[in-house]
Amino acid sequence: MMLVMACIGGKHNIWLVLLAAFVCVSGSWAIFRLFQRAANTTGPEKIGWHFLTATAAGSAIWCTHFIAMLAYDPGAPVAFDAVLTIVSLLVAIGGALVSFVMATSGSSWLTPITGGSLLGVSIAAMHYTGMFAYRVQGIVDWDMTYLVASIVLSVVFSAVSMHLAVNGKFNRRLAAASGVLALAIVSLHFTGMTAFKITPLSTAGAFTDHAALQAMALAIALVGMIVVGTGLVSYLIDDRTRADSYQRLRQMAMNDSLTGLPNRVSFNDRLDREIRAAGNTGKRIALVCIDLDRFKEINDVRGHSSGDEVLRTLALRMSDLLRDGEFVARLGGDEFAAIHHAHSAEALNGFLARIETAMFKPIRIGDFEVTPGASIGVALYPDDADTKEMLINNADLAMYRAKADRTKAVCFYEQGMDETVRARRTLAGELREALDNNELDLHYQVQTAVSTGEVRGYEVLLRWKHPKHGFIPPSEFIPLAEETGLILQLGEWVLRTACAAATSWTPAYKIAVNLSPVQLSHADLPKLIHEILLETQLPASRLELELTESTIIADKVRTLHILRQIKQLGVTIALDDFGTGYSSLETLRSFPFDTIKLDRSFMSEVETSPQAKAIIRAVLALGKSLSIPVLAEGIETQSQLSLLDAEGCDAAQGFYLGRPAPLDQIMISGQISRIEAGIAA
Template sequence: MSVISCIATEHNLWLVLLAALICVSGGWVTFGLFRRAGERQGLQKSGWIFLTAVAAGSSVWCTHFIAMLAYQAEAPVTFDPMLTMASLLIAIAGCAYGFTIALIRTQRFAPELGGGAVGLAVSAMHYTGMMAYRVDGIVEWNADYVVASIAIASVLSALAIGQAVRRSFRISAHLSLGLFVLAVVGLHFTGMTAVSVTPMLTGAAGTDPDVLEAMAIAVAGVGFIIAGTGIASYLIDARSSLETFQRLQHLAHNDSLTGLPNRVSFGSYLENELERAQEDSVKVAVLGIDLDRFKEINDLRGHSAGDQALKTIARRLSRLLKDGEFIARVGGDEFAAVKRFSEQNDLLDFVSRLESTLFRPIRIDDFETSTGASIGVAIYPEDGDNQGRLISNADLAMYRAKADVTRAVCFYESKMDEASRARRSLAQDLRRAIELDQLEPYYQVQTSVLTGDIRGYEVLLRWNHPELGSVPPSEFIPIAEENGLILAIGEWVLRTACQQAVSWHTPYKIAVNLSPVQFAHADLSKLVHEILLETGLSPNRLELEITESTIIADKTRTLHILRQIRALGVTIALDDFGTGYSSLDTLRSFPFDKIKLDRSFMSEVEQSPQAKAIVRAVLTLGKSLDIPVLAEGVETDDQLSILRIEQCDEAQGFFLGRPKPLNQIFRQGPAIANDVAEPSSGRLPPARIGRRLSA
């Protein structure tokens, strides 16, 4: 309130407004020149800092001088010319020093330190100017207001300059200007509040107010001229046109976040290097680089932390480059490098430097992490004679490095990486397999061992690839699980099998395999219920098969889903029994409706007493738990005879029937099975049971 009272009652308000106008316009010019100084290097930077200091120091000095003239001391006033000029020089020199410190990029708090120095320089200018202020009277000072004024100038200037350098807000330019104006105005009027003048009757004539106003206007004119000079310097920069062109060119060829060359620059550079390699008979290595744990930074600390990490990595990569080496950012967390070399050791040295740099810890505020990276290397001309092939092969090697936890760097190997290329190509084709009607359900009969009655059919998926022909499930099912395609494929198989089975005259049961991925990523029980309602298939005709590995992955969740499905009336079978890690515990955890004995035991049951003993033990276990057992992989009459002697419940295998499409199973529509079931008995023909697998 004392400060406000001082302004309102002891100052000429229109001169105060004039001082404020000088301060705002001078500050605006100052920060425009300061930004230009931050964009320059070397002598140009020093020149722009000088212009910034002149604009800042002179505008602050003019503000101070006009505001002093606005002060109504009620006594004759004069000014010491030497001290008055000294105050101007102090302002300019101090601002130059502060702005220089603020633009030091290697110090974290340099902008705030530089801003504080500017605030101290302005304070020194103010009180030097007050020493030049001579008045016929007794001048007294309040030390508290003096300290407060210096503190205001220093703190607000530090915030203003810090905001101008960091630009952490969209309104940073306006915020910086506002803080700087508050620093200057707060300093002056708080400092003036600290002064009290008691006039003395010396007989001297008082200062003419008109003269003071004229002086103020003259000083304001000089201030505006200096500000105009700064604007003119900014506008007529001789290199502005060239710099604008260079900036646009830089944006077109460099990554906006990290400043590294982008994908366009990488392609152009690699093309030139390959042409040079052909002429000079040297080799060129293309390196694909993918950060391993970058996503964790974004997830844990946000994208701003991720951006900081990328900037840090980019700076480090730029510093390690030598002649014949090039690095670009080609994607989110992906980089690519080119190395021209003649000796293998030169390439290994470059790879070693890359690996060392990429695994160095990164400090982001109070958080320290290490991204690590996977690096793939392809070499011209051995691994490709053109740009596209080299980049593709480097990527394949990089993916192999990412999959191998023991290695961060992999060189292209045609045998291994071509298999990976084929696998990726197959994955792309599989994405459109349903849309293009390339998938087809096959059915393999399941029969009673003792009577030969057909108990049902297991649904097996086949993929008829237009170029590769029939792709075995053992090849494409793992790919579907890795890429999440198994969710759509599994739903299609379940719906299609139910739609086909509901039209059969004889209500055979169908068994459909479920992938562990379906349990982890889908509301499976709801999906099964919806498909049963949609197709009209009776729930007791549907049997879902799962493996022990499905339960082990997430036992609590899986068993909960199984109980929900079983509540619908659908039966659950435990597939591939005997090959898991906790078979007995699995049986204890859930009341399965059927156990399917893995085919590996049947393949050895005729020659191996151990395999035969295991089959007998499983069958005994099933009878003890009152769970039917189905033996898979029956391929001979002897195997079937052993199962009959051991009183196995059901069997399936090539001996009993190969998997076939629906149109080969039913020859006269859905009511009659072609050489599988007679319409009246629903049994396998006697001759079929007795013959060996000869077809």
């Protein structure tokens, strides 16, 4: 069509016409690429992209016009007015800028059509301004029919092109909009040139140097394409920057920033895909939930930077142990999850063994080592669940069972776990309510001198009488309190209540209060004890704190530091359950204990087991050599008490001497009752 119209209204250089067409088509494609970016941005960035688009559009339209003008041979000398020529370029750029802004300024379907119509008017204004800059030695006549037709064609095609650019699928609308815009530019120019009639007055000075003419056209085309190319390169650079930013954002959105492992979003996506695949193939997958055992303690004792280092180390270990079909993610905090294609029990057990090894291998941070440990729960799809939510819930239940059972780190889901865990969660909530509603009580068990029967003091024992279930044993609710973190609040209540009660005792006996490992790991424990002693006015020498060696072994250096702070207050320290667990001479040598409490298990066997009797003698001899008094627990018979007396034991405690009881049951006329040795309470 363009070539046909080029033949109307005068001779044209076909090569320059083709060059003009190339500039027009390529420019139109670049214009709508840039326009699409402008339409998808906001704020100052949107204005910037509109300016780039308008500059490229004005340059492409102007270059197309002037190359085509140079292709036209009127048969008479010609020249160009410099001012009007520059004005025509500015008209094209300014009009395009206004039209593009208008086309994206509203949501109505008329908005792009209005903007496109304005673009058509701008193209026509540029063309006819450029024509006024065209100076020819001849008589110029205009065919108004063709002139009006050229403007109408420009407006209609430009409106259609903008409508296509804003609506429809991008790839298709881009090609269609570019083609229609090129048609708008070409139809305007050649229809307008058909309206342009010249009667030469002179042929002298007419263009005869076609090489110079072509060189000028090529220069204009080159400048125009440089301008368009600059805009297009900006688009490509921005597109790449956006792609890189998207990848970075996706990386941040799908991966944990601390460890680099996939995060919860990635985990859910992967689990969905694995479940769909397993449903189609009939294969099994294992979901493994992992919760660190000592992460809170590491954070509290060593600081969050050490906790972060532990997480990074564990993440690296787990990444290194993965094989084909295995996946691990960090869900948040100290929680991890893994997915394994459970082709066989042997393969699954091998995978779990690798995870367990990674979790329990010591981690060196600076000058100390920590062993984070973990509770690991496993549930199988579709054996244990038929939905993702149920699978996650069941793996969690298995993990909580592993956390409650200190004898094993890995636990598989069993159907009965639902009821058990639900009951434990209910009990945990009720324990919190019991503390808030003052439903807990303290019982006291007497500690006497073995040789004289004189009361030395009382051990404070926490008791909980549930309104429905009756007495809940401490062996059940204390571990639950430790798991939920309630033990800190419970321990503070016990210490404050016991110290306040003991203040009014006559005689002023000592009280012994047990410390949980969780309490001992708390950095503010010495400060809390000091505040309670000041608040209750109980002399520090009347308070004894009991802890087991398993509590100490977790972090000997820090525990020793805390115990020394406590002893500086005047409080005494007792080593509880000695003879079991990690008992060692090194512990007795390193820590400032004031009392050794011999575990009750030895007393239960002393009358039948020579080995138990030998251990008791050894412990008593050890205590004497270190000048540390020994208190034997679990005394239930007179013969046990007599044996301890014969061996030189300092103190004893047990049902034979006195059962744990509330304070009001051991008070006699405002005095703490004296329980003579050999008289059962």
